[in-house]
Amino acid sequence: MGTKERQERDRSRIRESILAAARELFITDGYRTVSMRKIAERIEYSPAAIYSYFPGKDDIFFALAEEGFRLLAEQAQATTRDITDPLDRLRRGLWAFYEFSKAHPQYFELMFLDRSVPSLSQDFQRFEFFQDTRLRAEGDIGACIDRGEFSKSLVPAAALHVLWVGMLGAASIGLAHRLAPGEDPDTLAHDVLESLLAGFTTNIIRSTFVASECPFHTSTETAVEANQNA
Amino acid sequence: MGTKERQERDRSRIRESILAAARELFITDGYRTVSMRKIAERIEYSPAAIYSYFPGKDDIFFALAEEGFRLLAEQAQATTRDITDPLDRLRRGLWAFYEFSKAHPQYFELMFLDRSVPSLSQDFQRFEFFQDTRLRAEGDIGACIDRGEFSKSLVPAAALHVLWVGMLGAASIGLAHRLAPGEDPDTLAHDVLESLLAGFTTNIIRSTFVASECPFHTSTETAVEANQNA
DNA sequence: ATCATAATCTGAACACTGTTCAATTGAACA
DNA sequence: TGTTCAATTGAACAGTGTTCAGATTATGAT
Numbered sequence: 001m002g003t004k005e006r007q008e009r010d011r012s013r014i015r016e017s018i019l020a021a022a023r024e025l026f027i028t029d030g031y032r033t034v035s036m037r038k039i040a041e042r043i044e045y046s047p048a049a050i051y052s053y054f055p056g057k058d059d060i061f062f063a064l065a066e067e068g069f070r071l072l073a074e075q076a077q078a079t080t081r082d083i084t085d086p087l088d089r090l091r092r093g094l095w096a097f098y099e100f101s102k103a104h105p106q107y108f109e110l111m112f113l114d115r116s117v118p119s120l121s122q123d124f125q126r127f128e129f130f131q132d133t134r135l136r137a138e139g140d141i142g143a144c145i146d147r148g149e150f151s152k153s154l155v156p157a158a159a160l161h162v163l164w165v166g167m168l169g170a171a172s173i174g175l176a177h178r179l180a181p182g183e184d185p186d187t188l189a190h191d192v193l194e195s196l197l198a199g200f201t202t203n204i205i206r207s208t209f210v211a212s213e214c215p216f217h218t219s220t221e222t223a224v225e226a227n228q229n230a
Numbered sequence: 231m232g233t234k235e236r237q238e239r240d241r242s243r244i245r246e247s248i249l250a251a252a253r254e255l256f257i258t259d260g261y262r263t264v265s266m267r268k269i270a271e272r273i274e275y276s277p278a279a280i281y282s283y284f285p286g287k288d289d290i291f292f293a294l295a296e297e298g299f300r301l302l303a304e305q306a307q308a309t310t311r312d313i314t315d316p317l318d319r320l321r322r323g324l325w326a327f328y329e330f331s332k333a334h335p336q337y338f339e340l341m342f343l344d345r346s347v348p349s350l351s352q353d354f355q356r357f358e359f360f361q362d363t364r365l366r367a368e369g370d371i372g373a374c375i376d377r378g379e380f381s382k383s384l385v386p387a388a389a390l391h392v393l394w395v396g397m398l399g400a401a402s403i404g405l406a407h408r409l410a411p412g413e414d415p416d417t418l419a420h421d422v423l424e425s426l427l428a429g430f431t432t433n434i435i436r437s438t439f440v441a442s443e444c445p446f447h448t449s450t451e452t453a454v455e456a457n458q459n460a
Numbered sequence: 461a462t463c464a465t466a467a468t469c470t471g472a473a474c475a476c477t478g479t480t481c482a483a484t485t486g487a488a489c490a
Numbered sequence: 491t492g493t494t495c496a497a498t499t500g501a502a503c504a505g506t507g508t509t510c511a512g513a514t515t516a517t518g519a520t
Contacts, residue, residue: 007467007517032346036507046470048509057507115343115406116262161413162421169399176345183391191392191434196422199429204421241497266478276499278480287478 015053017043022060023067027106031061031114061110062119068107069129072100076133086143091193093137094167098189101171113172134160150200159200166192245283247273252290253297257336261291261344291340292349298337299359302330306363316373321423323367324397328419331401343402364390380430389430396422 021042025034036057040047054060076096083089101108110117141156150159170192174185251272255264266287270277284290306326313319331338340347371386380389400422404415 035505037505047507048471049469051508052468109345112408113343113345115339157410158413158417158421159425161410161418162425165399165403165418165422166396166426167399168403169395169397172402173395173398178342180387180391183388187388188391188395191388192395192426194434195389195392195426195429196396197429198432198434199425199427202428202431204424204428265476267476277478278500279498281479282497 011053014043014045018050018053018060019063023064026061026064026110027104030106031064031110058117058119061117062123064107065111065117065120066127068104068111069127071104071107072097072111073129073133075100075103086140086147087149087197090137090140090144090163091197093133093140094163094193095189097164098167098171098193101175102185105175108171109175112168113175144200151203153203154200163193163196166196241283244273244275248280248283248290249293253294256291256294256340257334260336261294261340288347288349291347292353294337295341295347295350296357298334298341299357301334301337302327302341303359303363305330305333316370316377317379317427320367320370320374320393321427323363323370324393324423325419327394328397328401328404328423331405332415335405338401339405342398343405374430381433383433384430393423393426396426 018039021039022034025031025038025042036047036050039060040050050060054063076093079096080089080093083092110120114120137160138156141150141154141159144150145152145154145156167189170185170189173179173188179185179188248269251269252264255261255268255272266277266280269290270280280290284293306323309326310319310323313322331342340350344350367390368386371380371384371389374380375382375384375386397419400415400419403409403418409415409418
């Protein structure tokens, strides 16, 4: 009999309806107001029923975050597919990341900004999204170094982290509307990206510091000056 | 009689005890777990009593955030007081900002990262902390431009925003522990800062974009190249 | 068709949360 | 002493995530 199979189909169908209800609620109102009872009402089940499909509320958002990572990966790859120039691909890929924060703010907040879903903070490194696009981007940075567009002493993995941090900062500032009056988030994001890329043309020395110690030289011999003299 | 005065003294004394209880709780456990009932228990009052001293929970955290801004301003000024070189002062000021995120993570999260306290997101621009230190930092950037350390076309206010976004991103990544294995948050923060400052030596053109449009040129004529040729 | 079994779903509860409000207490003033 | 007024409280309201015994339903075997 194919009853076991059908049972499993039913299970995953209801699981998907829970996800769909949660998705609708959190895309419109943000995930902060999404409650188990509201999801239950939407799928016409009791709140307790959800717990036989998901261990808890966090796991629903974890699944939603996975969707977000797929979405972001798709969009990033779609916009960089036809680009051959490494620097250009890097630029547009990072810009796609920023655009994603505007197109899907709720997803973005859930994926990168929020810290109230503990499972996300822990396991989000393990999303294969990172392994794929990260390696590609690091490859592009490596190509830029080889071409002489970036400094020879640049470490691709570290450089990508720097770029990613910058774009994340710009996106989060834009989403939180924490801008000075007259400041345009797009302009800000652009300037951050361009400043970082421009900075990569000069030598950046990576060294490890003793925690809580200022890693900079005195005024007469700043790092930038030291690098320029090198 | 000075009973009115004593009554007011009592009021502000209790108000401060509420703040102290809230502060202790949120510094150790993070503000997410701080509840009105826990505060009430600590000050040996009923939860309802707090509402005659604060309009609601958000306002308590608003007051705590104000403390945080004072603390940050103090620390930033203390570390930059004796520095005369503009670039060095800028650097160390920004680094003090990052250090603050490590020294007082709970304050930092409340002040800059969290969005669940609506009053903060709205009014945080109005903290005089910004007016003071922002103008000073913009002055330093202006001095760096005059000295030829930064590009002549750099807009101080915009440049500061870029730096601030970068450091905020680095700090938030560090706090959220969203680093690749082997990555050191201090190193990352350092690299972000140095990359941005290095980028400021080259020309960054600020232009406004049509929303959702990629503001970059094609691969044959990228912004960096265009700037370098200018 | 009947029964046992297993999966599924629900109602009610638990332990929380922020917040409100009528009622009570307590201190100051006439 | 009686009045007034602010301070304080207990109880409740409307939420939250989560658990669990029990009812319901569907399945498989006799």
